Amino acid sequence: MNAVQTFKLTKEFDGLLAVNGVDLEIKKGELFSLLGPNGAGKTTTIRMLCCLLKPSKGTAAIMGYDVVKTPFAVKNLIGVSPQDTILSERLNCWENLALIGKVHGLSSDRVVRRSKELLETMGLMERSKDQVRKFSGGMKRRLSIAMALISDPQVLFLDEPTLGLDPQARRTIWEYIAQLKGKKTILLTTHYMEEADFLSDQIGIIDEGRVVALGTSQELKTGLLEMRSMVVSTENLTAKVMEDLHSKYSRLEMVKEKLRISHKDLDFKEIVDYLHSRGVTVYSATLDQPTLEDVFIQITGKELRD
Amino acid sequence: MKFWEIGKRNLKEIYRNPVLLGFLLGMPIAFMLVFVAATSGGQASLIALSVADEDGSQTSSTFIQYMGSVDAIELNEPIYSKESQAQEDLENGKISFYLFIPSGFEEAKQVQQTINLELVYKAADPMLGLQLKPIIEAVGSEFLGVAPPLNVELKGTESKIKNPAVNFYAPGIVVFGLMILISTAAEIIAGDREKGFLARMFTTPARPWDFILGYSLPFIPVLIISTFIYLGVGMALGLTVVGNLGHAFLIFFLIGLCAIGIGMIVGSLVKSESQAGVSWIFIVPIAMISGTMFTVEFMPSALRSVAGALPFIHAVDASRAILNGSPFSAIILDIYWLVGWAAILFAVGIILFRRTMVS
Numbered sequence: 001m002n003a004v005q006t007f008k009l010t011k012e013f014d015g016l017l018a019v020n021g022v023d024l025e026i027k028k029g030e031l032f033s034l035l036g037p038n039g040a041g042k043t044t045t046i047r048m049l050c051c052l053l054k055p056s057k058g059t060a061a062i063m064g065y066d067v068v069k070t071p072f073a074v075k076n077l078i079g080v081s082p083q084d085t086i087l088s089e090r091l092n093c094w095e096n097l098a099l100i101g102k103v104h105g106l107s108s109d110r111v112v113r114r115s116k117e118l119l120e121t122m123g124l125m126e127r128s129k130d131q132v133r134k135f136s137g138g139m140k141r142r143l144s145i146a147m148a149l150i151s152d153p154q155v156l157f158l159d160e161p162t163l164g165l166d167p168q169a170r171r172t173i174w175e176y177i178a179q180l181k182g183k184k185t186i187l188l189t190t191h192y193m194e195e196a197d198f199l200s201d202q203i204g205i206i207d208e209g210r211v212v213a214l215g216t217s218q219e220l221k222t223g224l225l226e227m228r229s230m231v232v233s234t235e236n237l238t239a240k241v242m243e244d245l246h247s248k249y250s251r252l253e254m255v256k257e258k259l260r261i262s263h264k265d266l267d268f269k270e271i272v273d274y275l276h277s278r279g280v281t282v283y284s285a286t287l288d289q290p291t292l293e294d295v296f297i298q299i300t301g302k303e304l305r306d
Numbered sequence: 307m308k309f310w311e312i313g314k315r316n317l318k319e320i321y322r323n324p325v326l327l328g329f330l331l332g333m334p335i336a337f338m339l340v341f342v343a344a345t346s347g348g349q350a351s352l353i354a355l356s357v358a359d360e361d362g363s364q365t366s367s368t369f370i371q372y373m374g375s376v377d378a379i380e381l382n383e384p385i386y387s388k389e390s391q392a393q394e395d396l397e398n399g400k401i402s403f404y405l406f407i408p409s410g411f412e413e414a415k416q417v418q419q420t421i422n423l424e425l426v427y428k429a430a431d432p433m434l435g436l437q438l439k440p441i442i443e444a445v446g447s448e449f450l451g452v453a454p455p456l457n458v459e460l461k462g463t464e465s466k467i468k469n470p471a472v473n474f475y476a477p478g479i480v481v482f483g484l485m486i487l488i489s490t491a492a493e494i495i496a497g498d499r500e501k502g503f504l505a506r507m508f509t510t511p512a513r514p515w516d517f518i519l520g521y522s523l524p525f526i527p528v529l530i531i532s533t534f535i536y537l538g539v540g541m542a543l544g545l546t547v548v549g550n551l552g553h554a555f556l557i558f559f560l561i562g563l564c565a566i567g568i569g570m571i572v573g574s575l576v577k578s579e580s581q582a583g584v585s586w587i588f589i590v591p592i593a594m595i596s597g598t599m600f601t602v603e604f605m606p607s608a609l610r611s612v613a614g615a616l617p618f619i620h621a622v623d624a625s626r627a628i629l630n631g632s633p634f635s636a637i638i639l640d641i642y643w644l645v646g647w648a649a650i651l652f653a654v655g656i657i658l659f660r661r662t663m664v665s
Contacts, residue, residue, distance in 0.1 A: 050509045084501070087503075131322070
């Protein structure tokens with residue numbers, strides 16, 4: 001049984017398809033990232049999985065429980081850290097954690113034990129008795145994730161957990177999320193490529209409400225990109241050599257005085273040998289690793305912006 | 307007991323918010339101080355005048371008709387033939403004051419002796435007496451001619467009340483203070499919805515009734531503590547509790563429930579915390595026409611009818627009457643009115659709040 005399973009999940013708002021027939025299968029203990037630009041349908045998908053929105057069509061189940069038919073069974077199994085850092089601003093860390101923990105039915109002892117663990121893990125113990133309205137954005141995010149974890153949920157939803165944070169705070173959150181990998185099933189939404197790349201076991205690229213690609217980061221990069229690229233730093237590059245290369249490889253371009261060659265089934269050694277044979281001095285030659293950005297652009301035809 | 311956790315959180319959000327507390331406690335107390343300090347009232351525009359005529363003569367009858375013909379005065383029917391009847395109605399809150407014409411009125415006019423009239427009012431409403439006296443004097447002098455000296459004596463009915471001004475203003479301002487719960491409840495509910503806190507809580511296994519209780523019960527201790535504070539300040543300023551304080555608390559509790567119910571309705575209907583601030587658009591006018599700060603005796607009857615249909619004027623009248631010594635039986639209709647309104651407003655508030663959760 002998958003931890004999260006959706007079948008043709010669809011949400012329509014006044015004729016606008018926000019989510020359009022999404023099929024997801026997330027295994028237990030997997031960290032799955034839903035990657036897409038703003039308005040792609042990531043949050044709407046999560047809101048349906050958290051029982052906050054009823055799907056217009058299709059089904060979704062968490063640990064086998066249908067989100068529409070058995071919402072309270074689902075809510076007992078999940079922890080949610082919403083996109084906007086939503087905390088009770090005039091409560092301190094302990095009180096915020098106790099609120100969510102006790103509403104999940106945890107005993108007072110367990111709440112205190114779990115809160116202590118989480119506050120230490122998240123590095124919030126020192127400020128734990130301060131009202132959270134005085135916290136920085138990064139601290140609030142960490143507390144929000146701790147609140148999602150207080151009930152020890154089987155499935156964790158993290159909606160844009162690092163949105164708007166500076167790189168250092170973002171990196172800190174990644175480290176906390178990375179610690180949870182394998183222990184919890186996590187569905188994370190993000191529009192940061194490097195976040196999905198760094199954290200995910202599986203990535204689903206979502207655009208205009210549809211999941212347009214699914215796989216591991218590597219699978220997406222290698223499997224979906226038709227072309228591979230290499231960058232060569234050279235001297236004595238003649239027009240004749242360029243002409244010869246052009247006739248053989250699909251795309252040639254000069255990028256910062258370096259030659260970038262792109263082609264399906266690109267043969268690194270063959271190119272270097274050819275350049276040597278033509279008397280071209282090769283200072284360096286590297287395979288240009290494709291990024292998720294490349295994958296996204298290739299699939300959707302548009303760029304993914306922060 | 308999930309509702310208890312939600313309720314505790316809401317209570318903390320209220321008492322840790324100085325702005326909210328400032329409104330809830332500071333404003334009514336400031337009003338109380340200002341109004342107690344003030345002594346003057348405005349000119350009467352329409353006065354419902356009751357008369358107890360123990361003279362029963364042709365002259366007194368003509369005098370009463372003459373009084374009734376004055377634009378600013380509307381005669382209450384019937385004219386009491388015995389002062390004791392008027393006193394009883396005054397005690398029971400049926401009338402606010404009466405003009406007493408003692409026997410010997412006609413004779414005094416004929417022989418041009420000093421004519422003594424009494425304007426009898428609930429001592430807790432001194433503004434009314436002060437405003438009426440010059441009108442009665444002017445009209446009376448005109449009718450009687452200048453020659454016979456006219457003496458209109460202001461006579462309060464309660465001697466136990468030390469400071470009538472405080473006994474008049476304090477109950478009204480307690481009701482006004484409790485009306486602030488409308489905006490407090492509305493802003494908390496609307497704010498939590500706007501910021502997404504309610505949505506976050508909806509992802510937990512809490513049930514709809516946990517939210518309904520969690521968002522209504524915390525206001526009850528706030529209501530009780532506020533009432534204690536308001537009355538405490540009132541007593542410090544000289545409020546004399548002649549009647550049953552428990553009955554007064556019951557009235558304040560019921561009007562507080564009405565305010566919480568309205569707050570839940572407003573909080574469920576508006577989309578944001580700032581929109582919830584619109585509740586002030588009707589809190590202030592309703593407070594004014596309900597007599598929380600001014601006597602409503604001079605208000606046009608149409609406006610009084612509007613106020614009478616709402617619960618607040620009943621709370622003001624009943625609490626003033628109880629604190630000034632009226633028996634519970636005198637305010638029983640007001641209590642029924644308040645219970646009815648509290649039940650309706652709470653029920654509608656719950657329905658709308660639940661609809662918010664579903665949507």
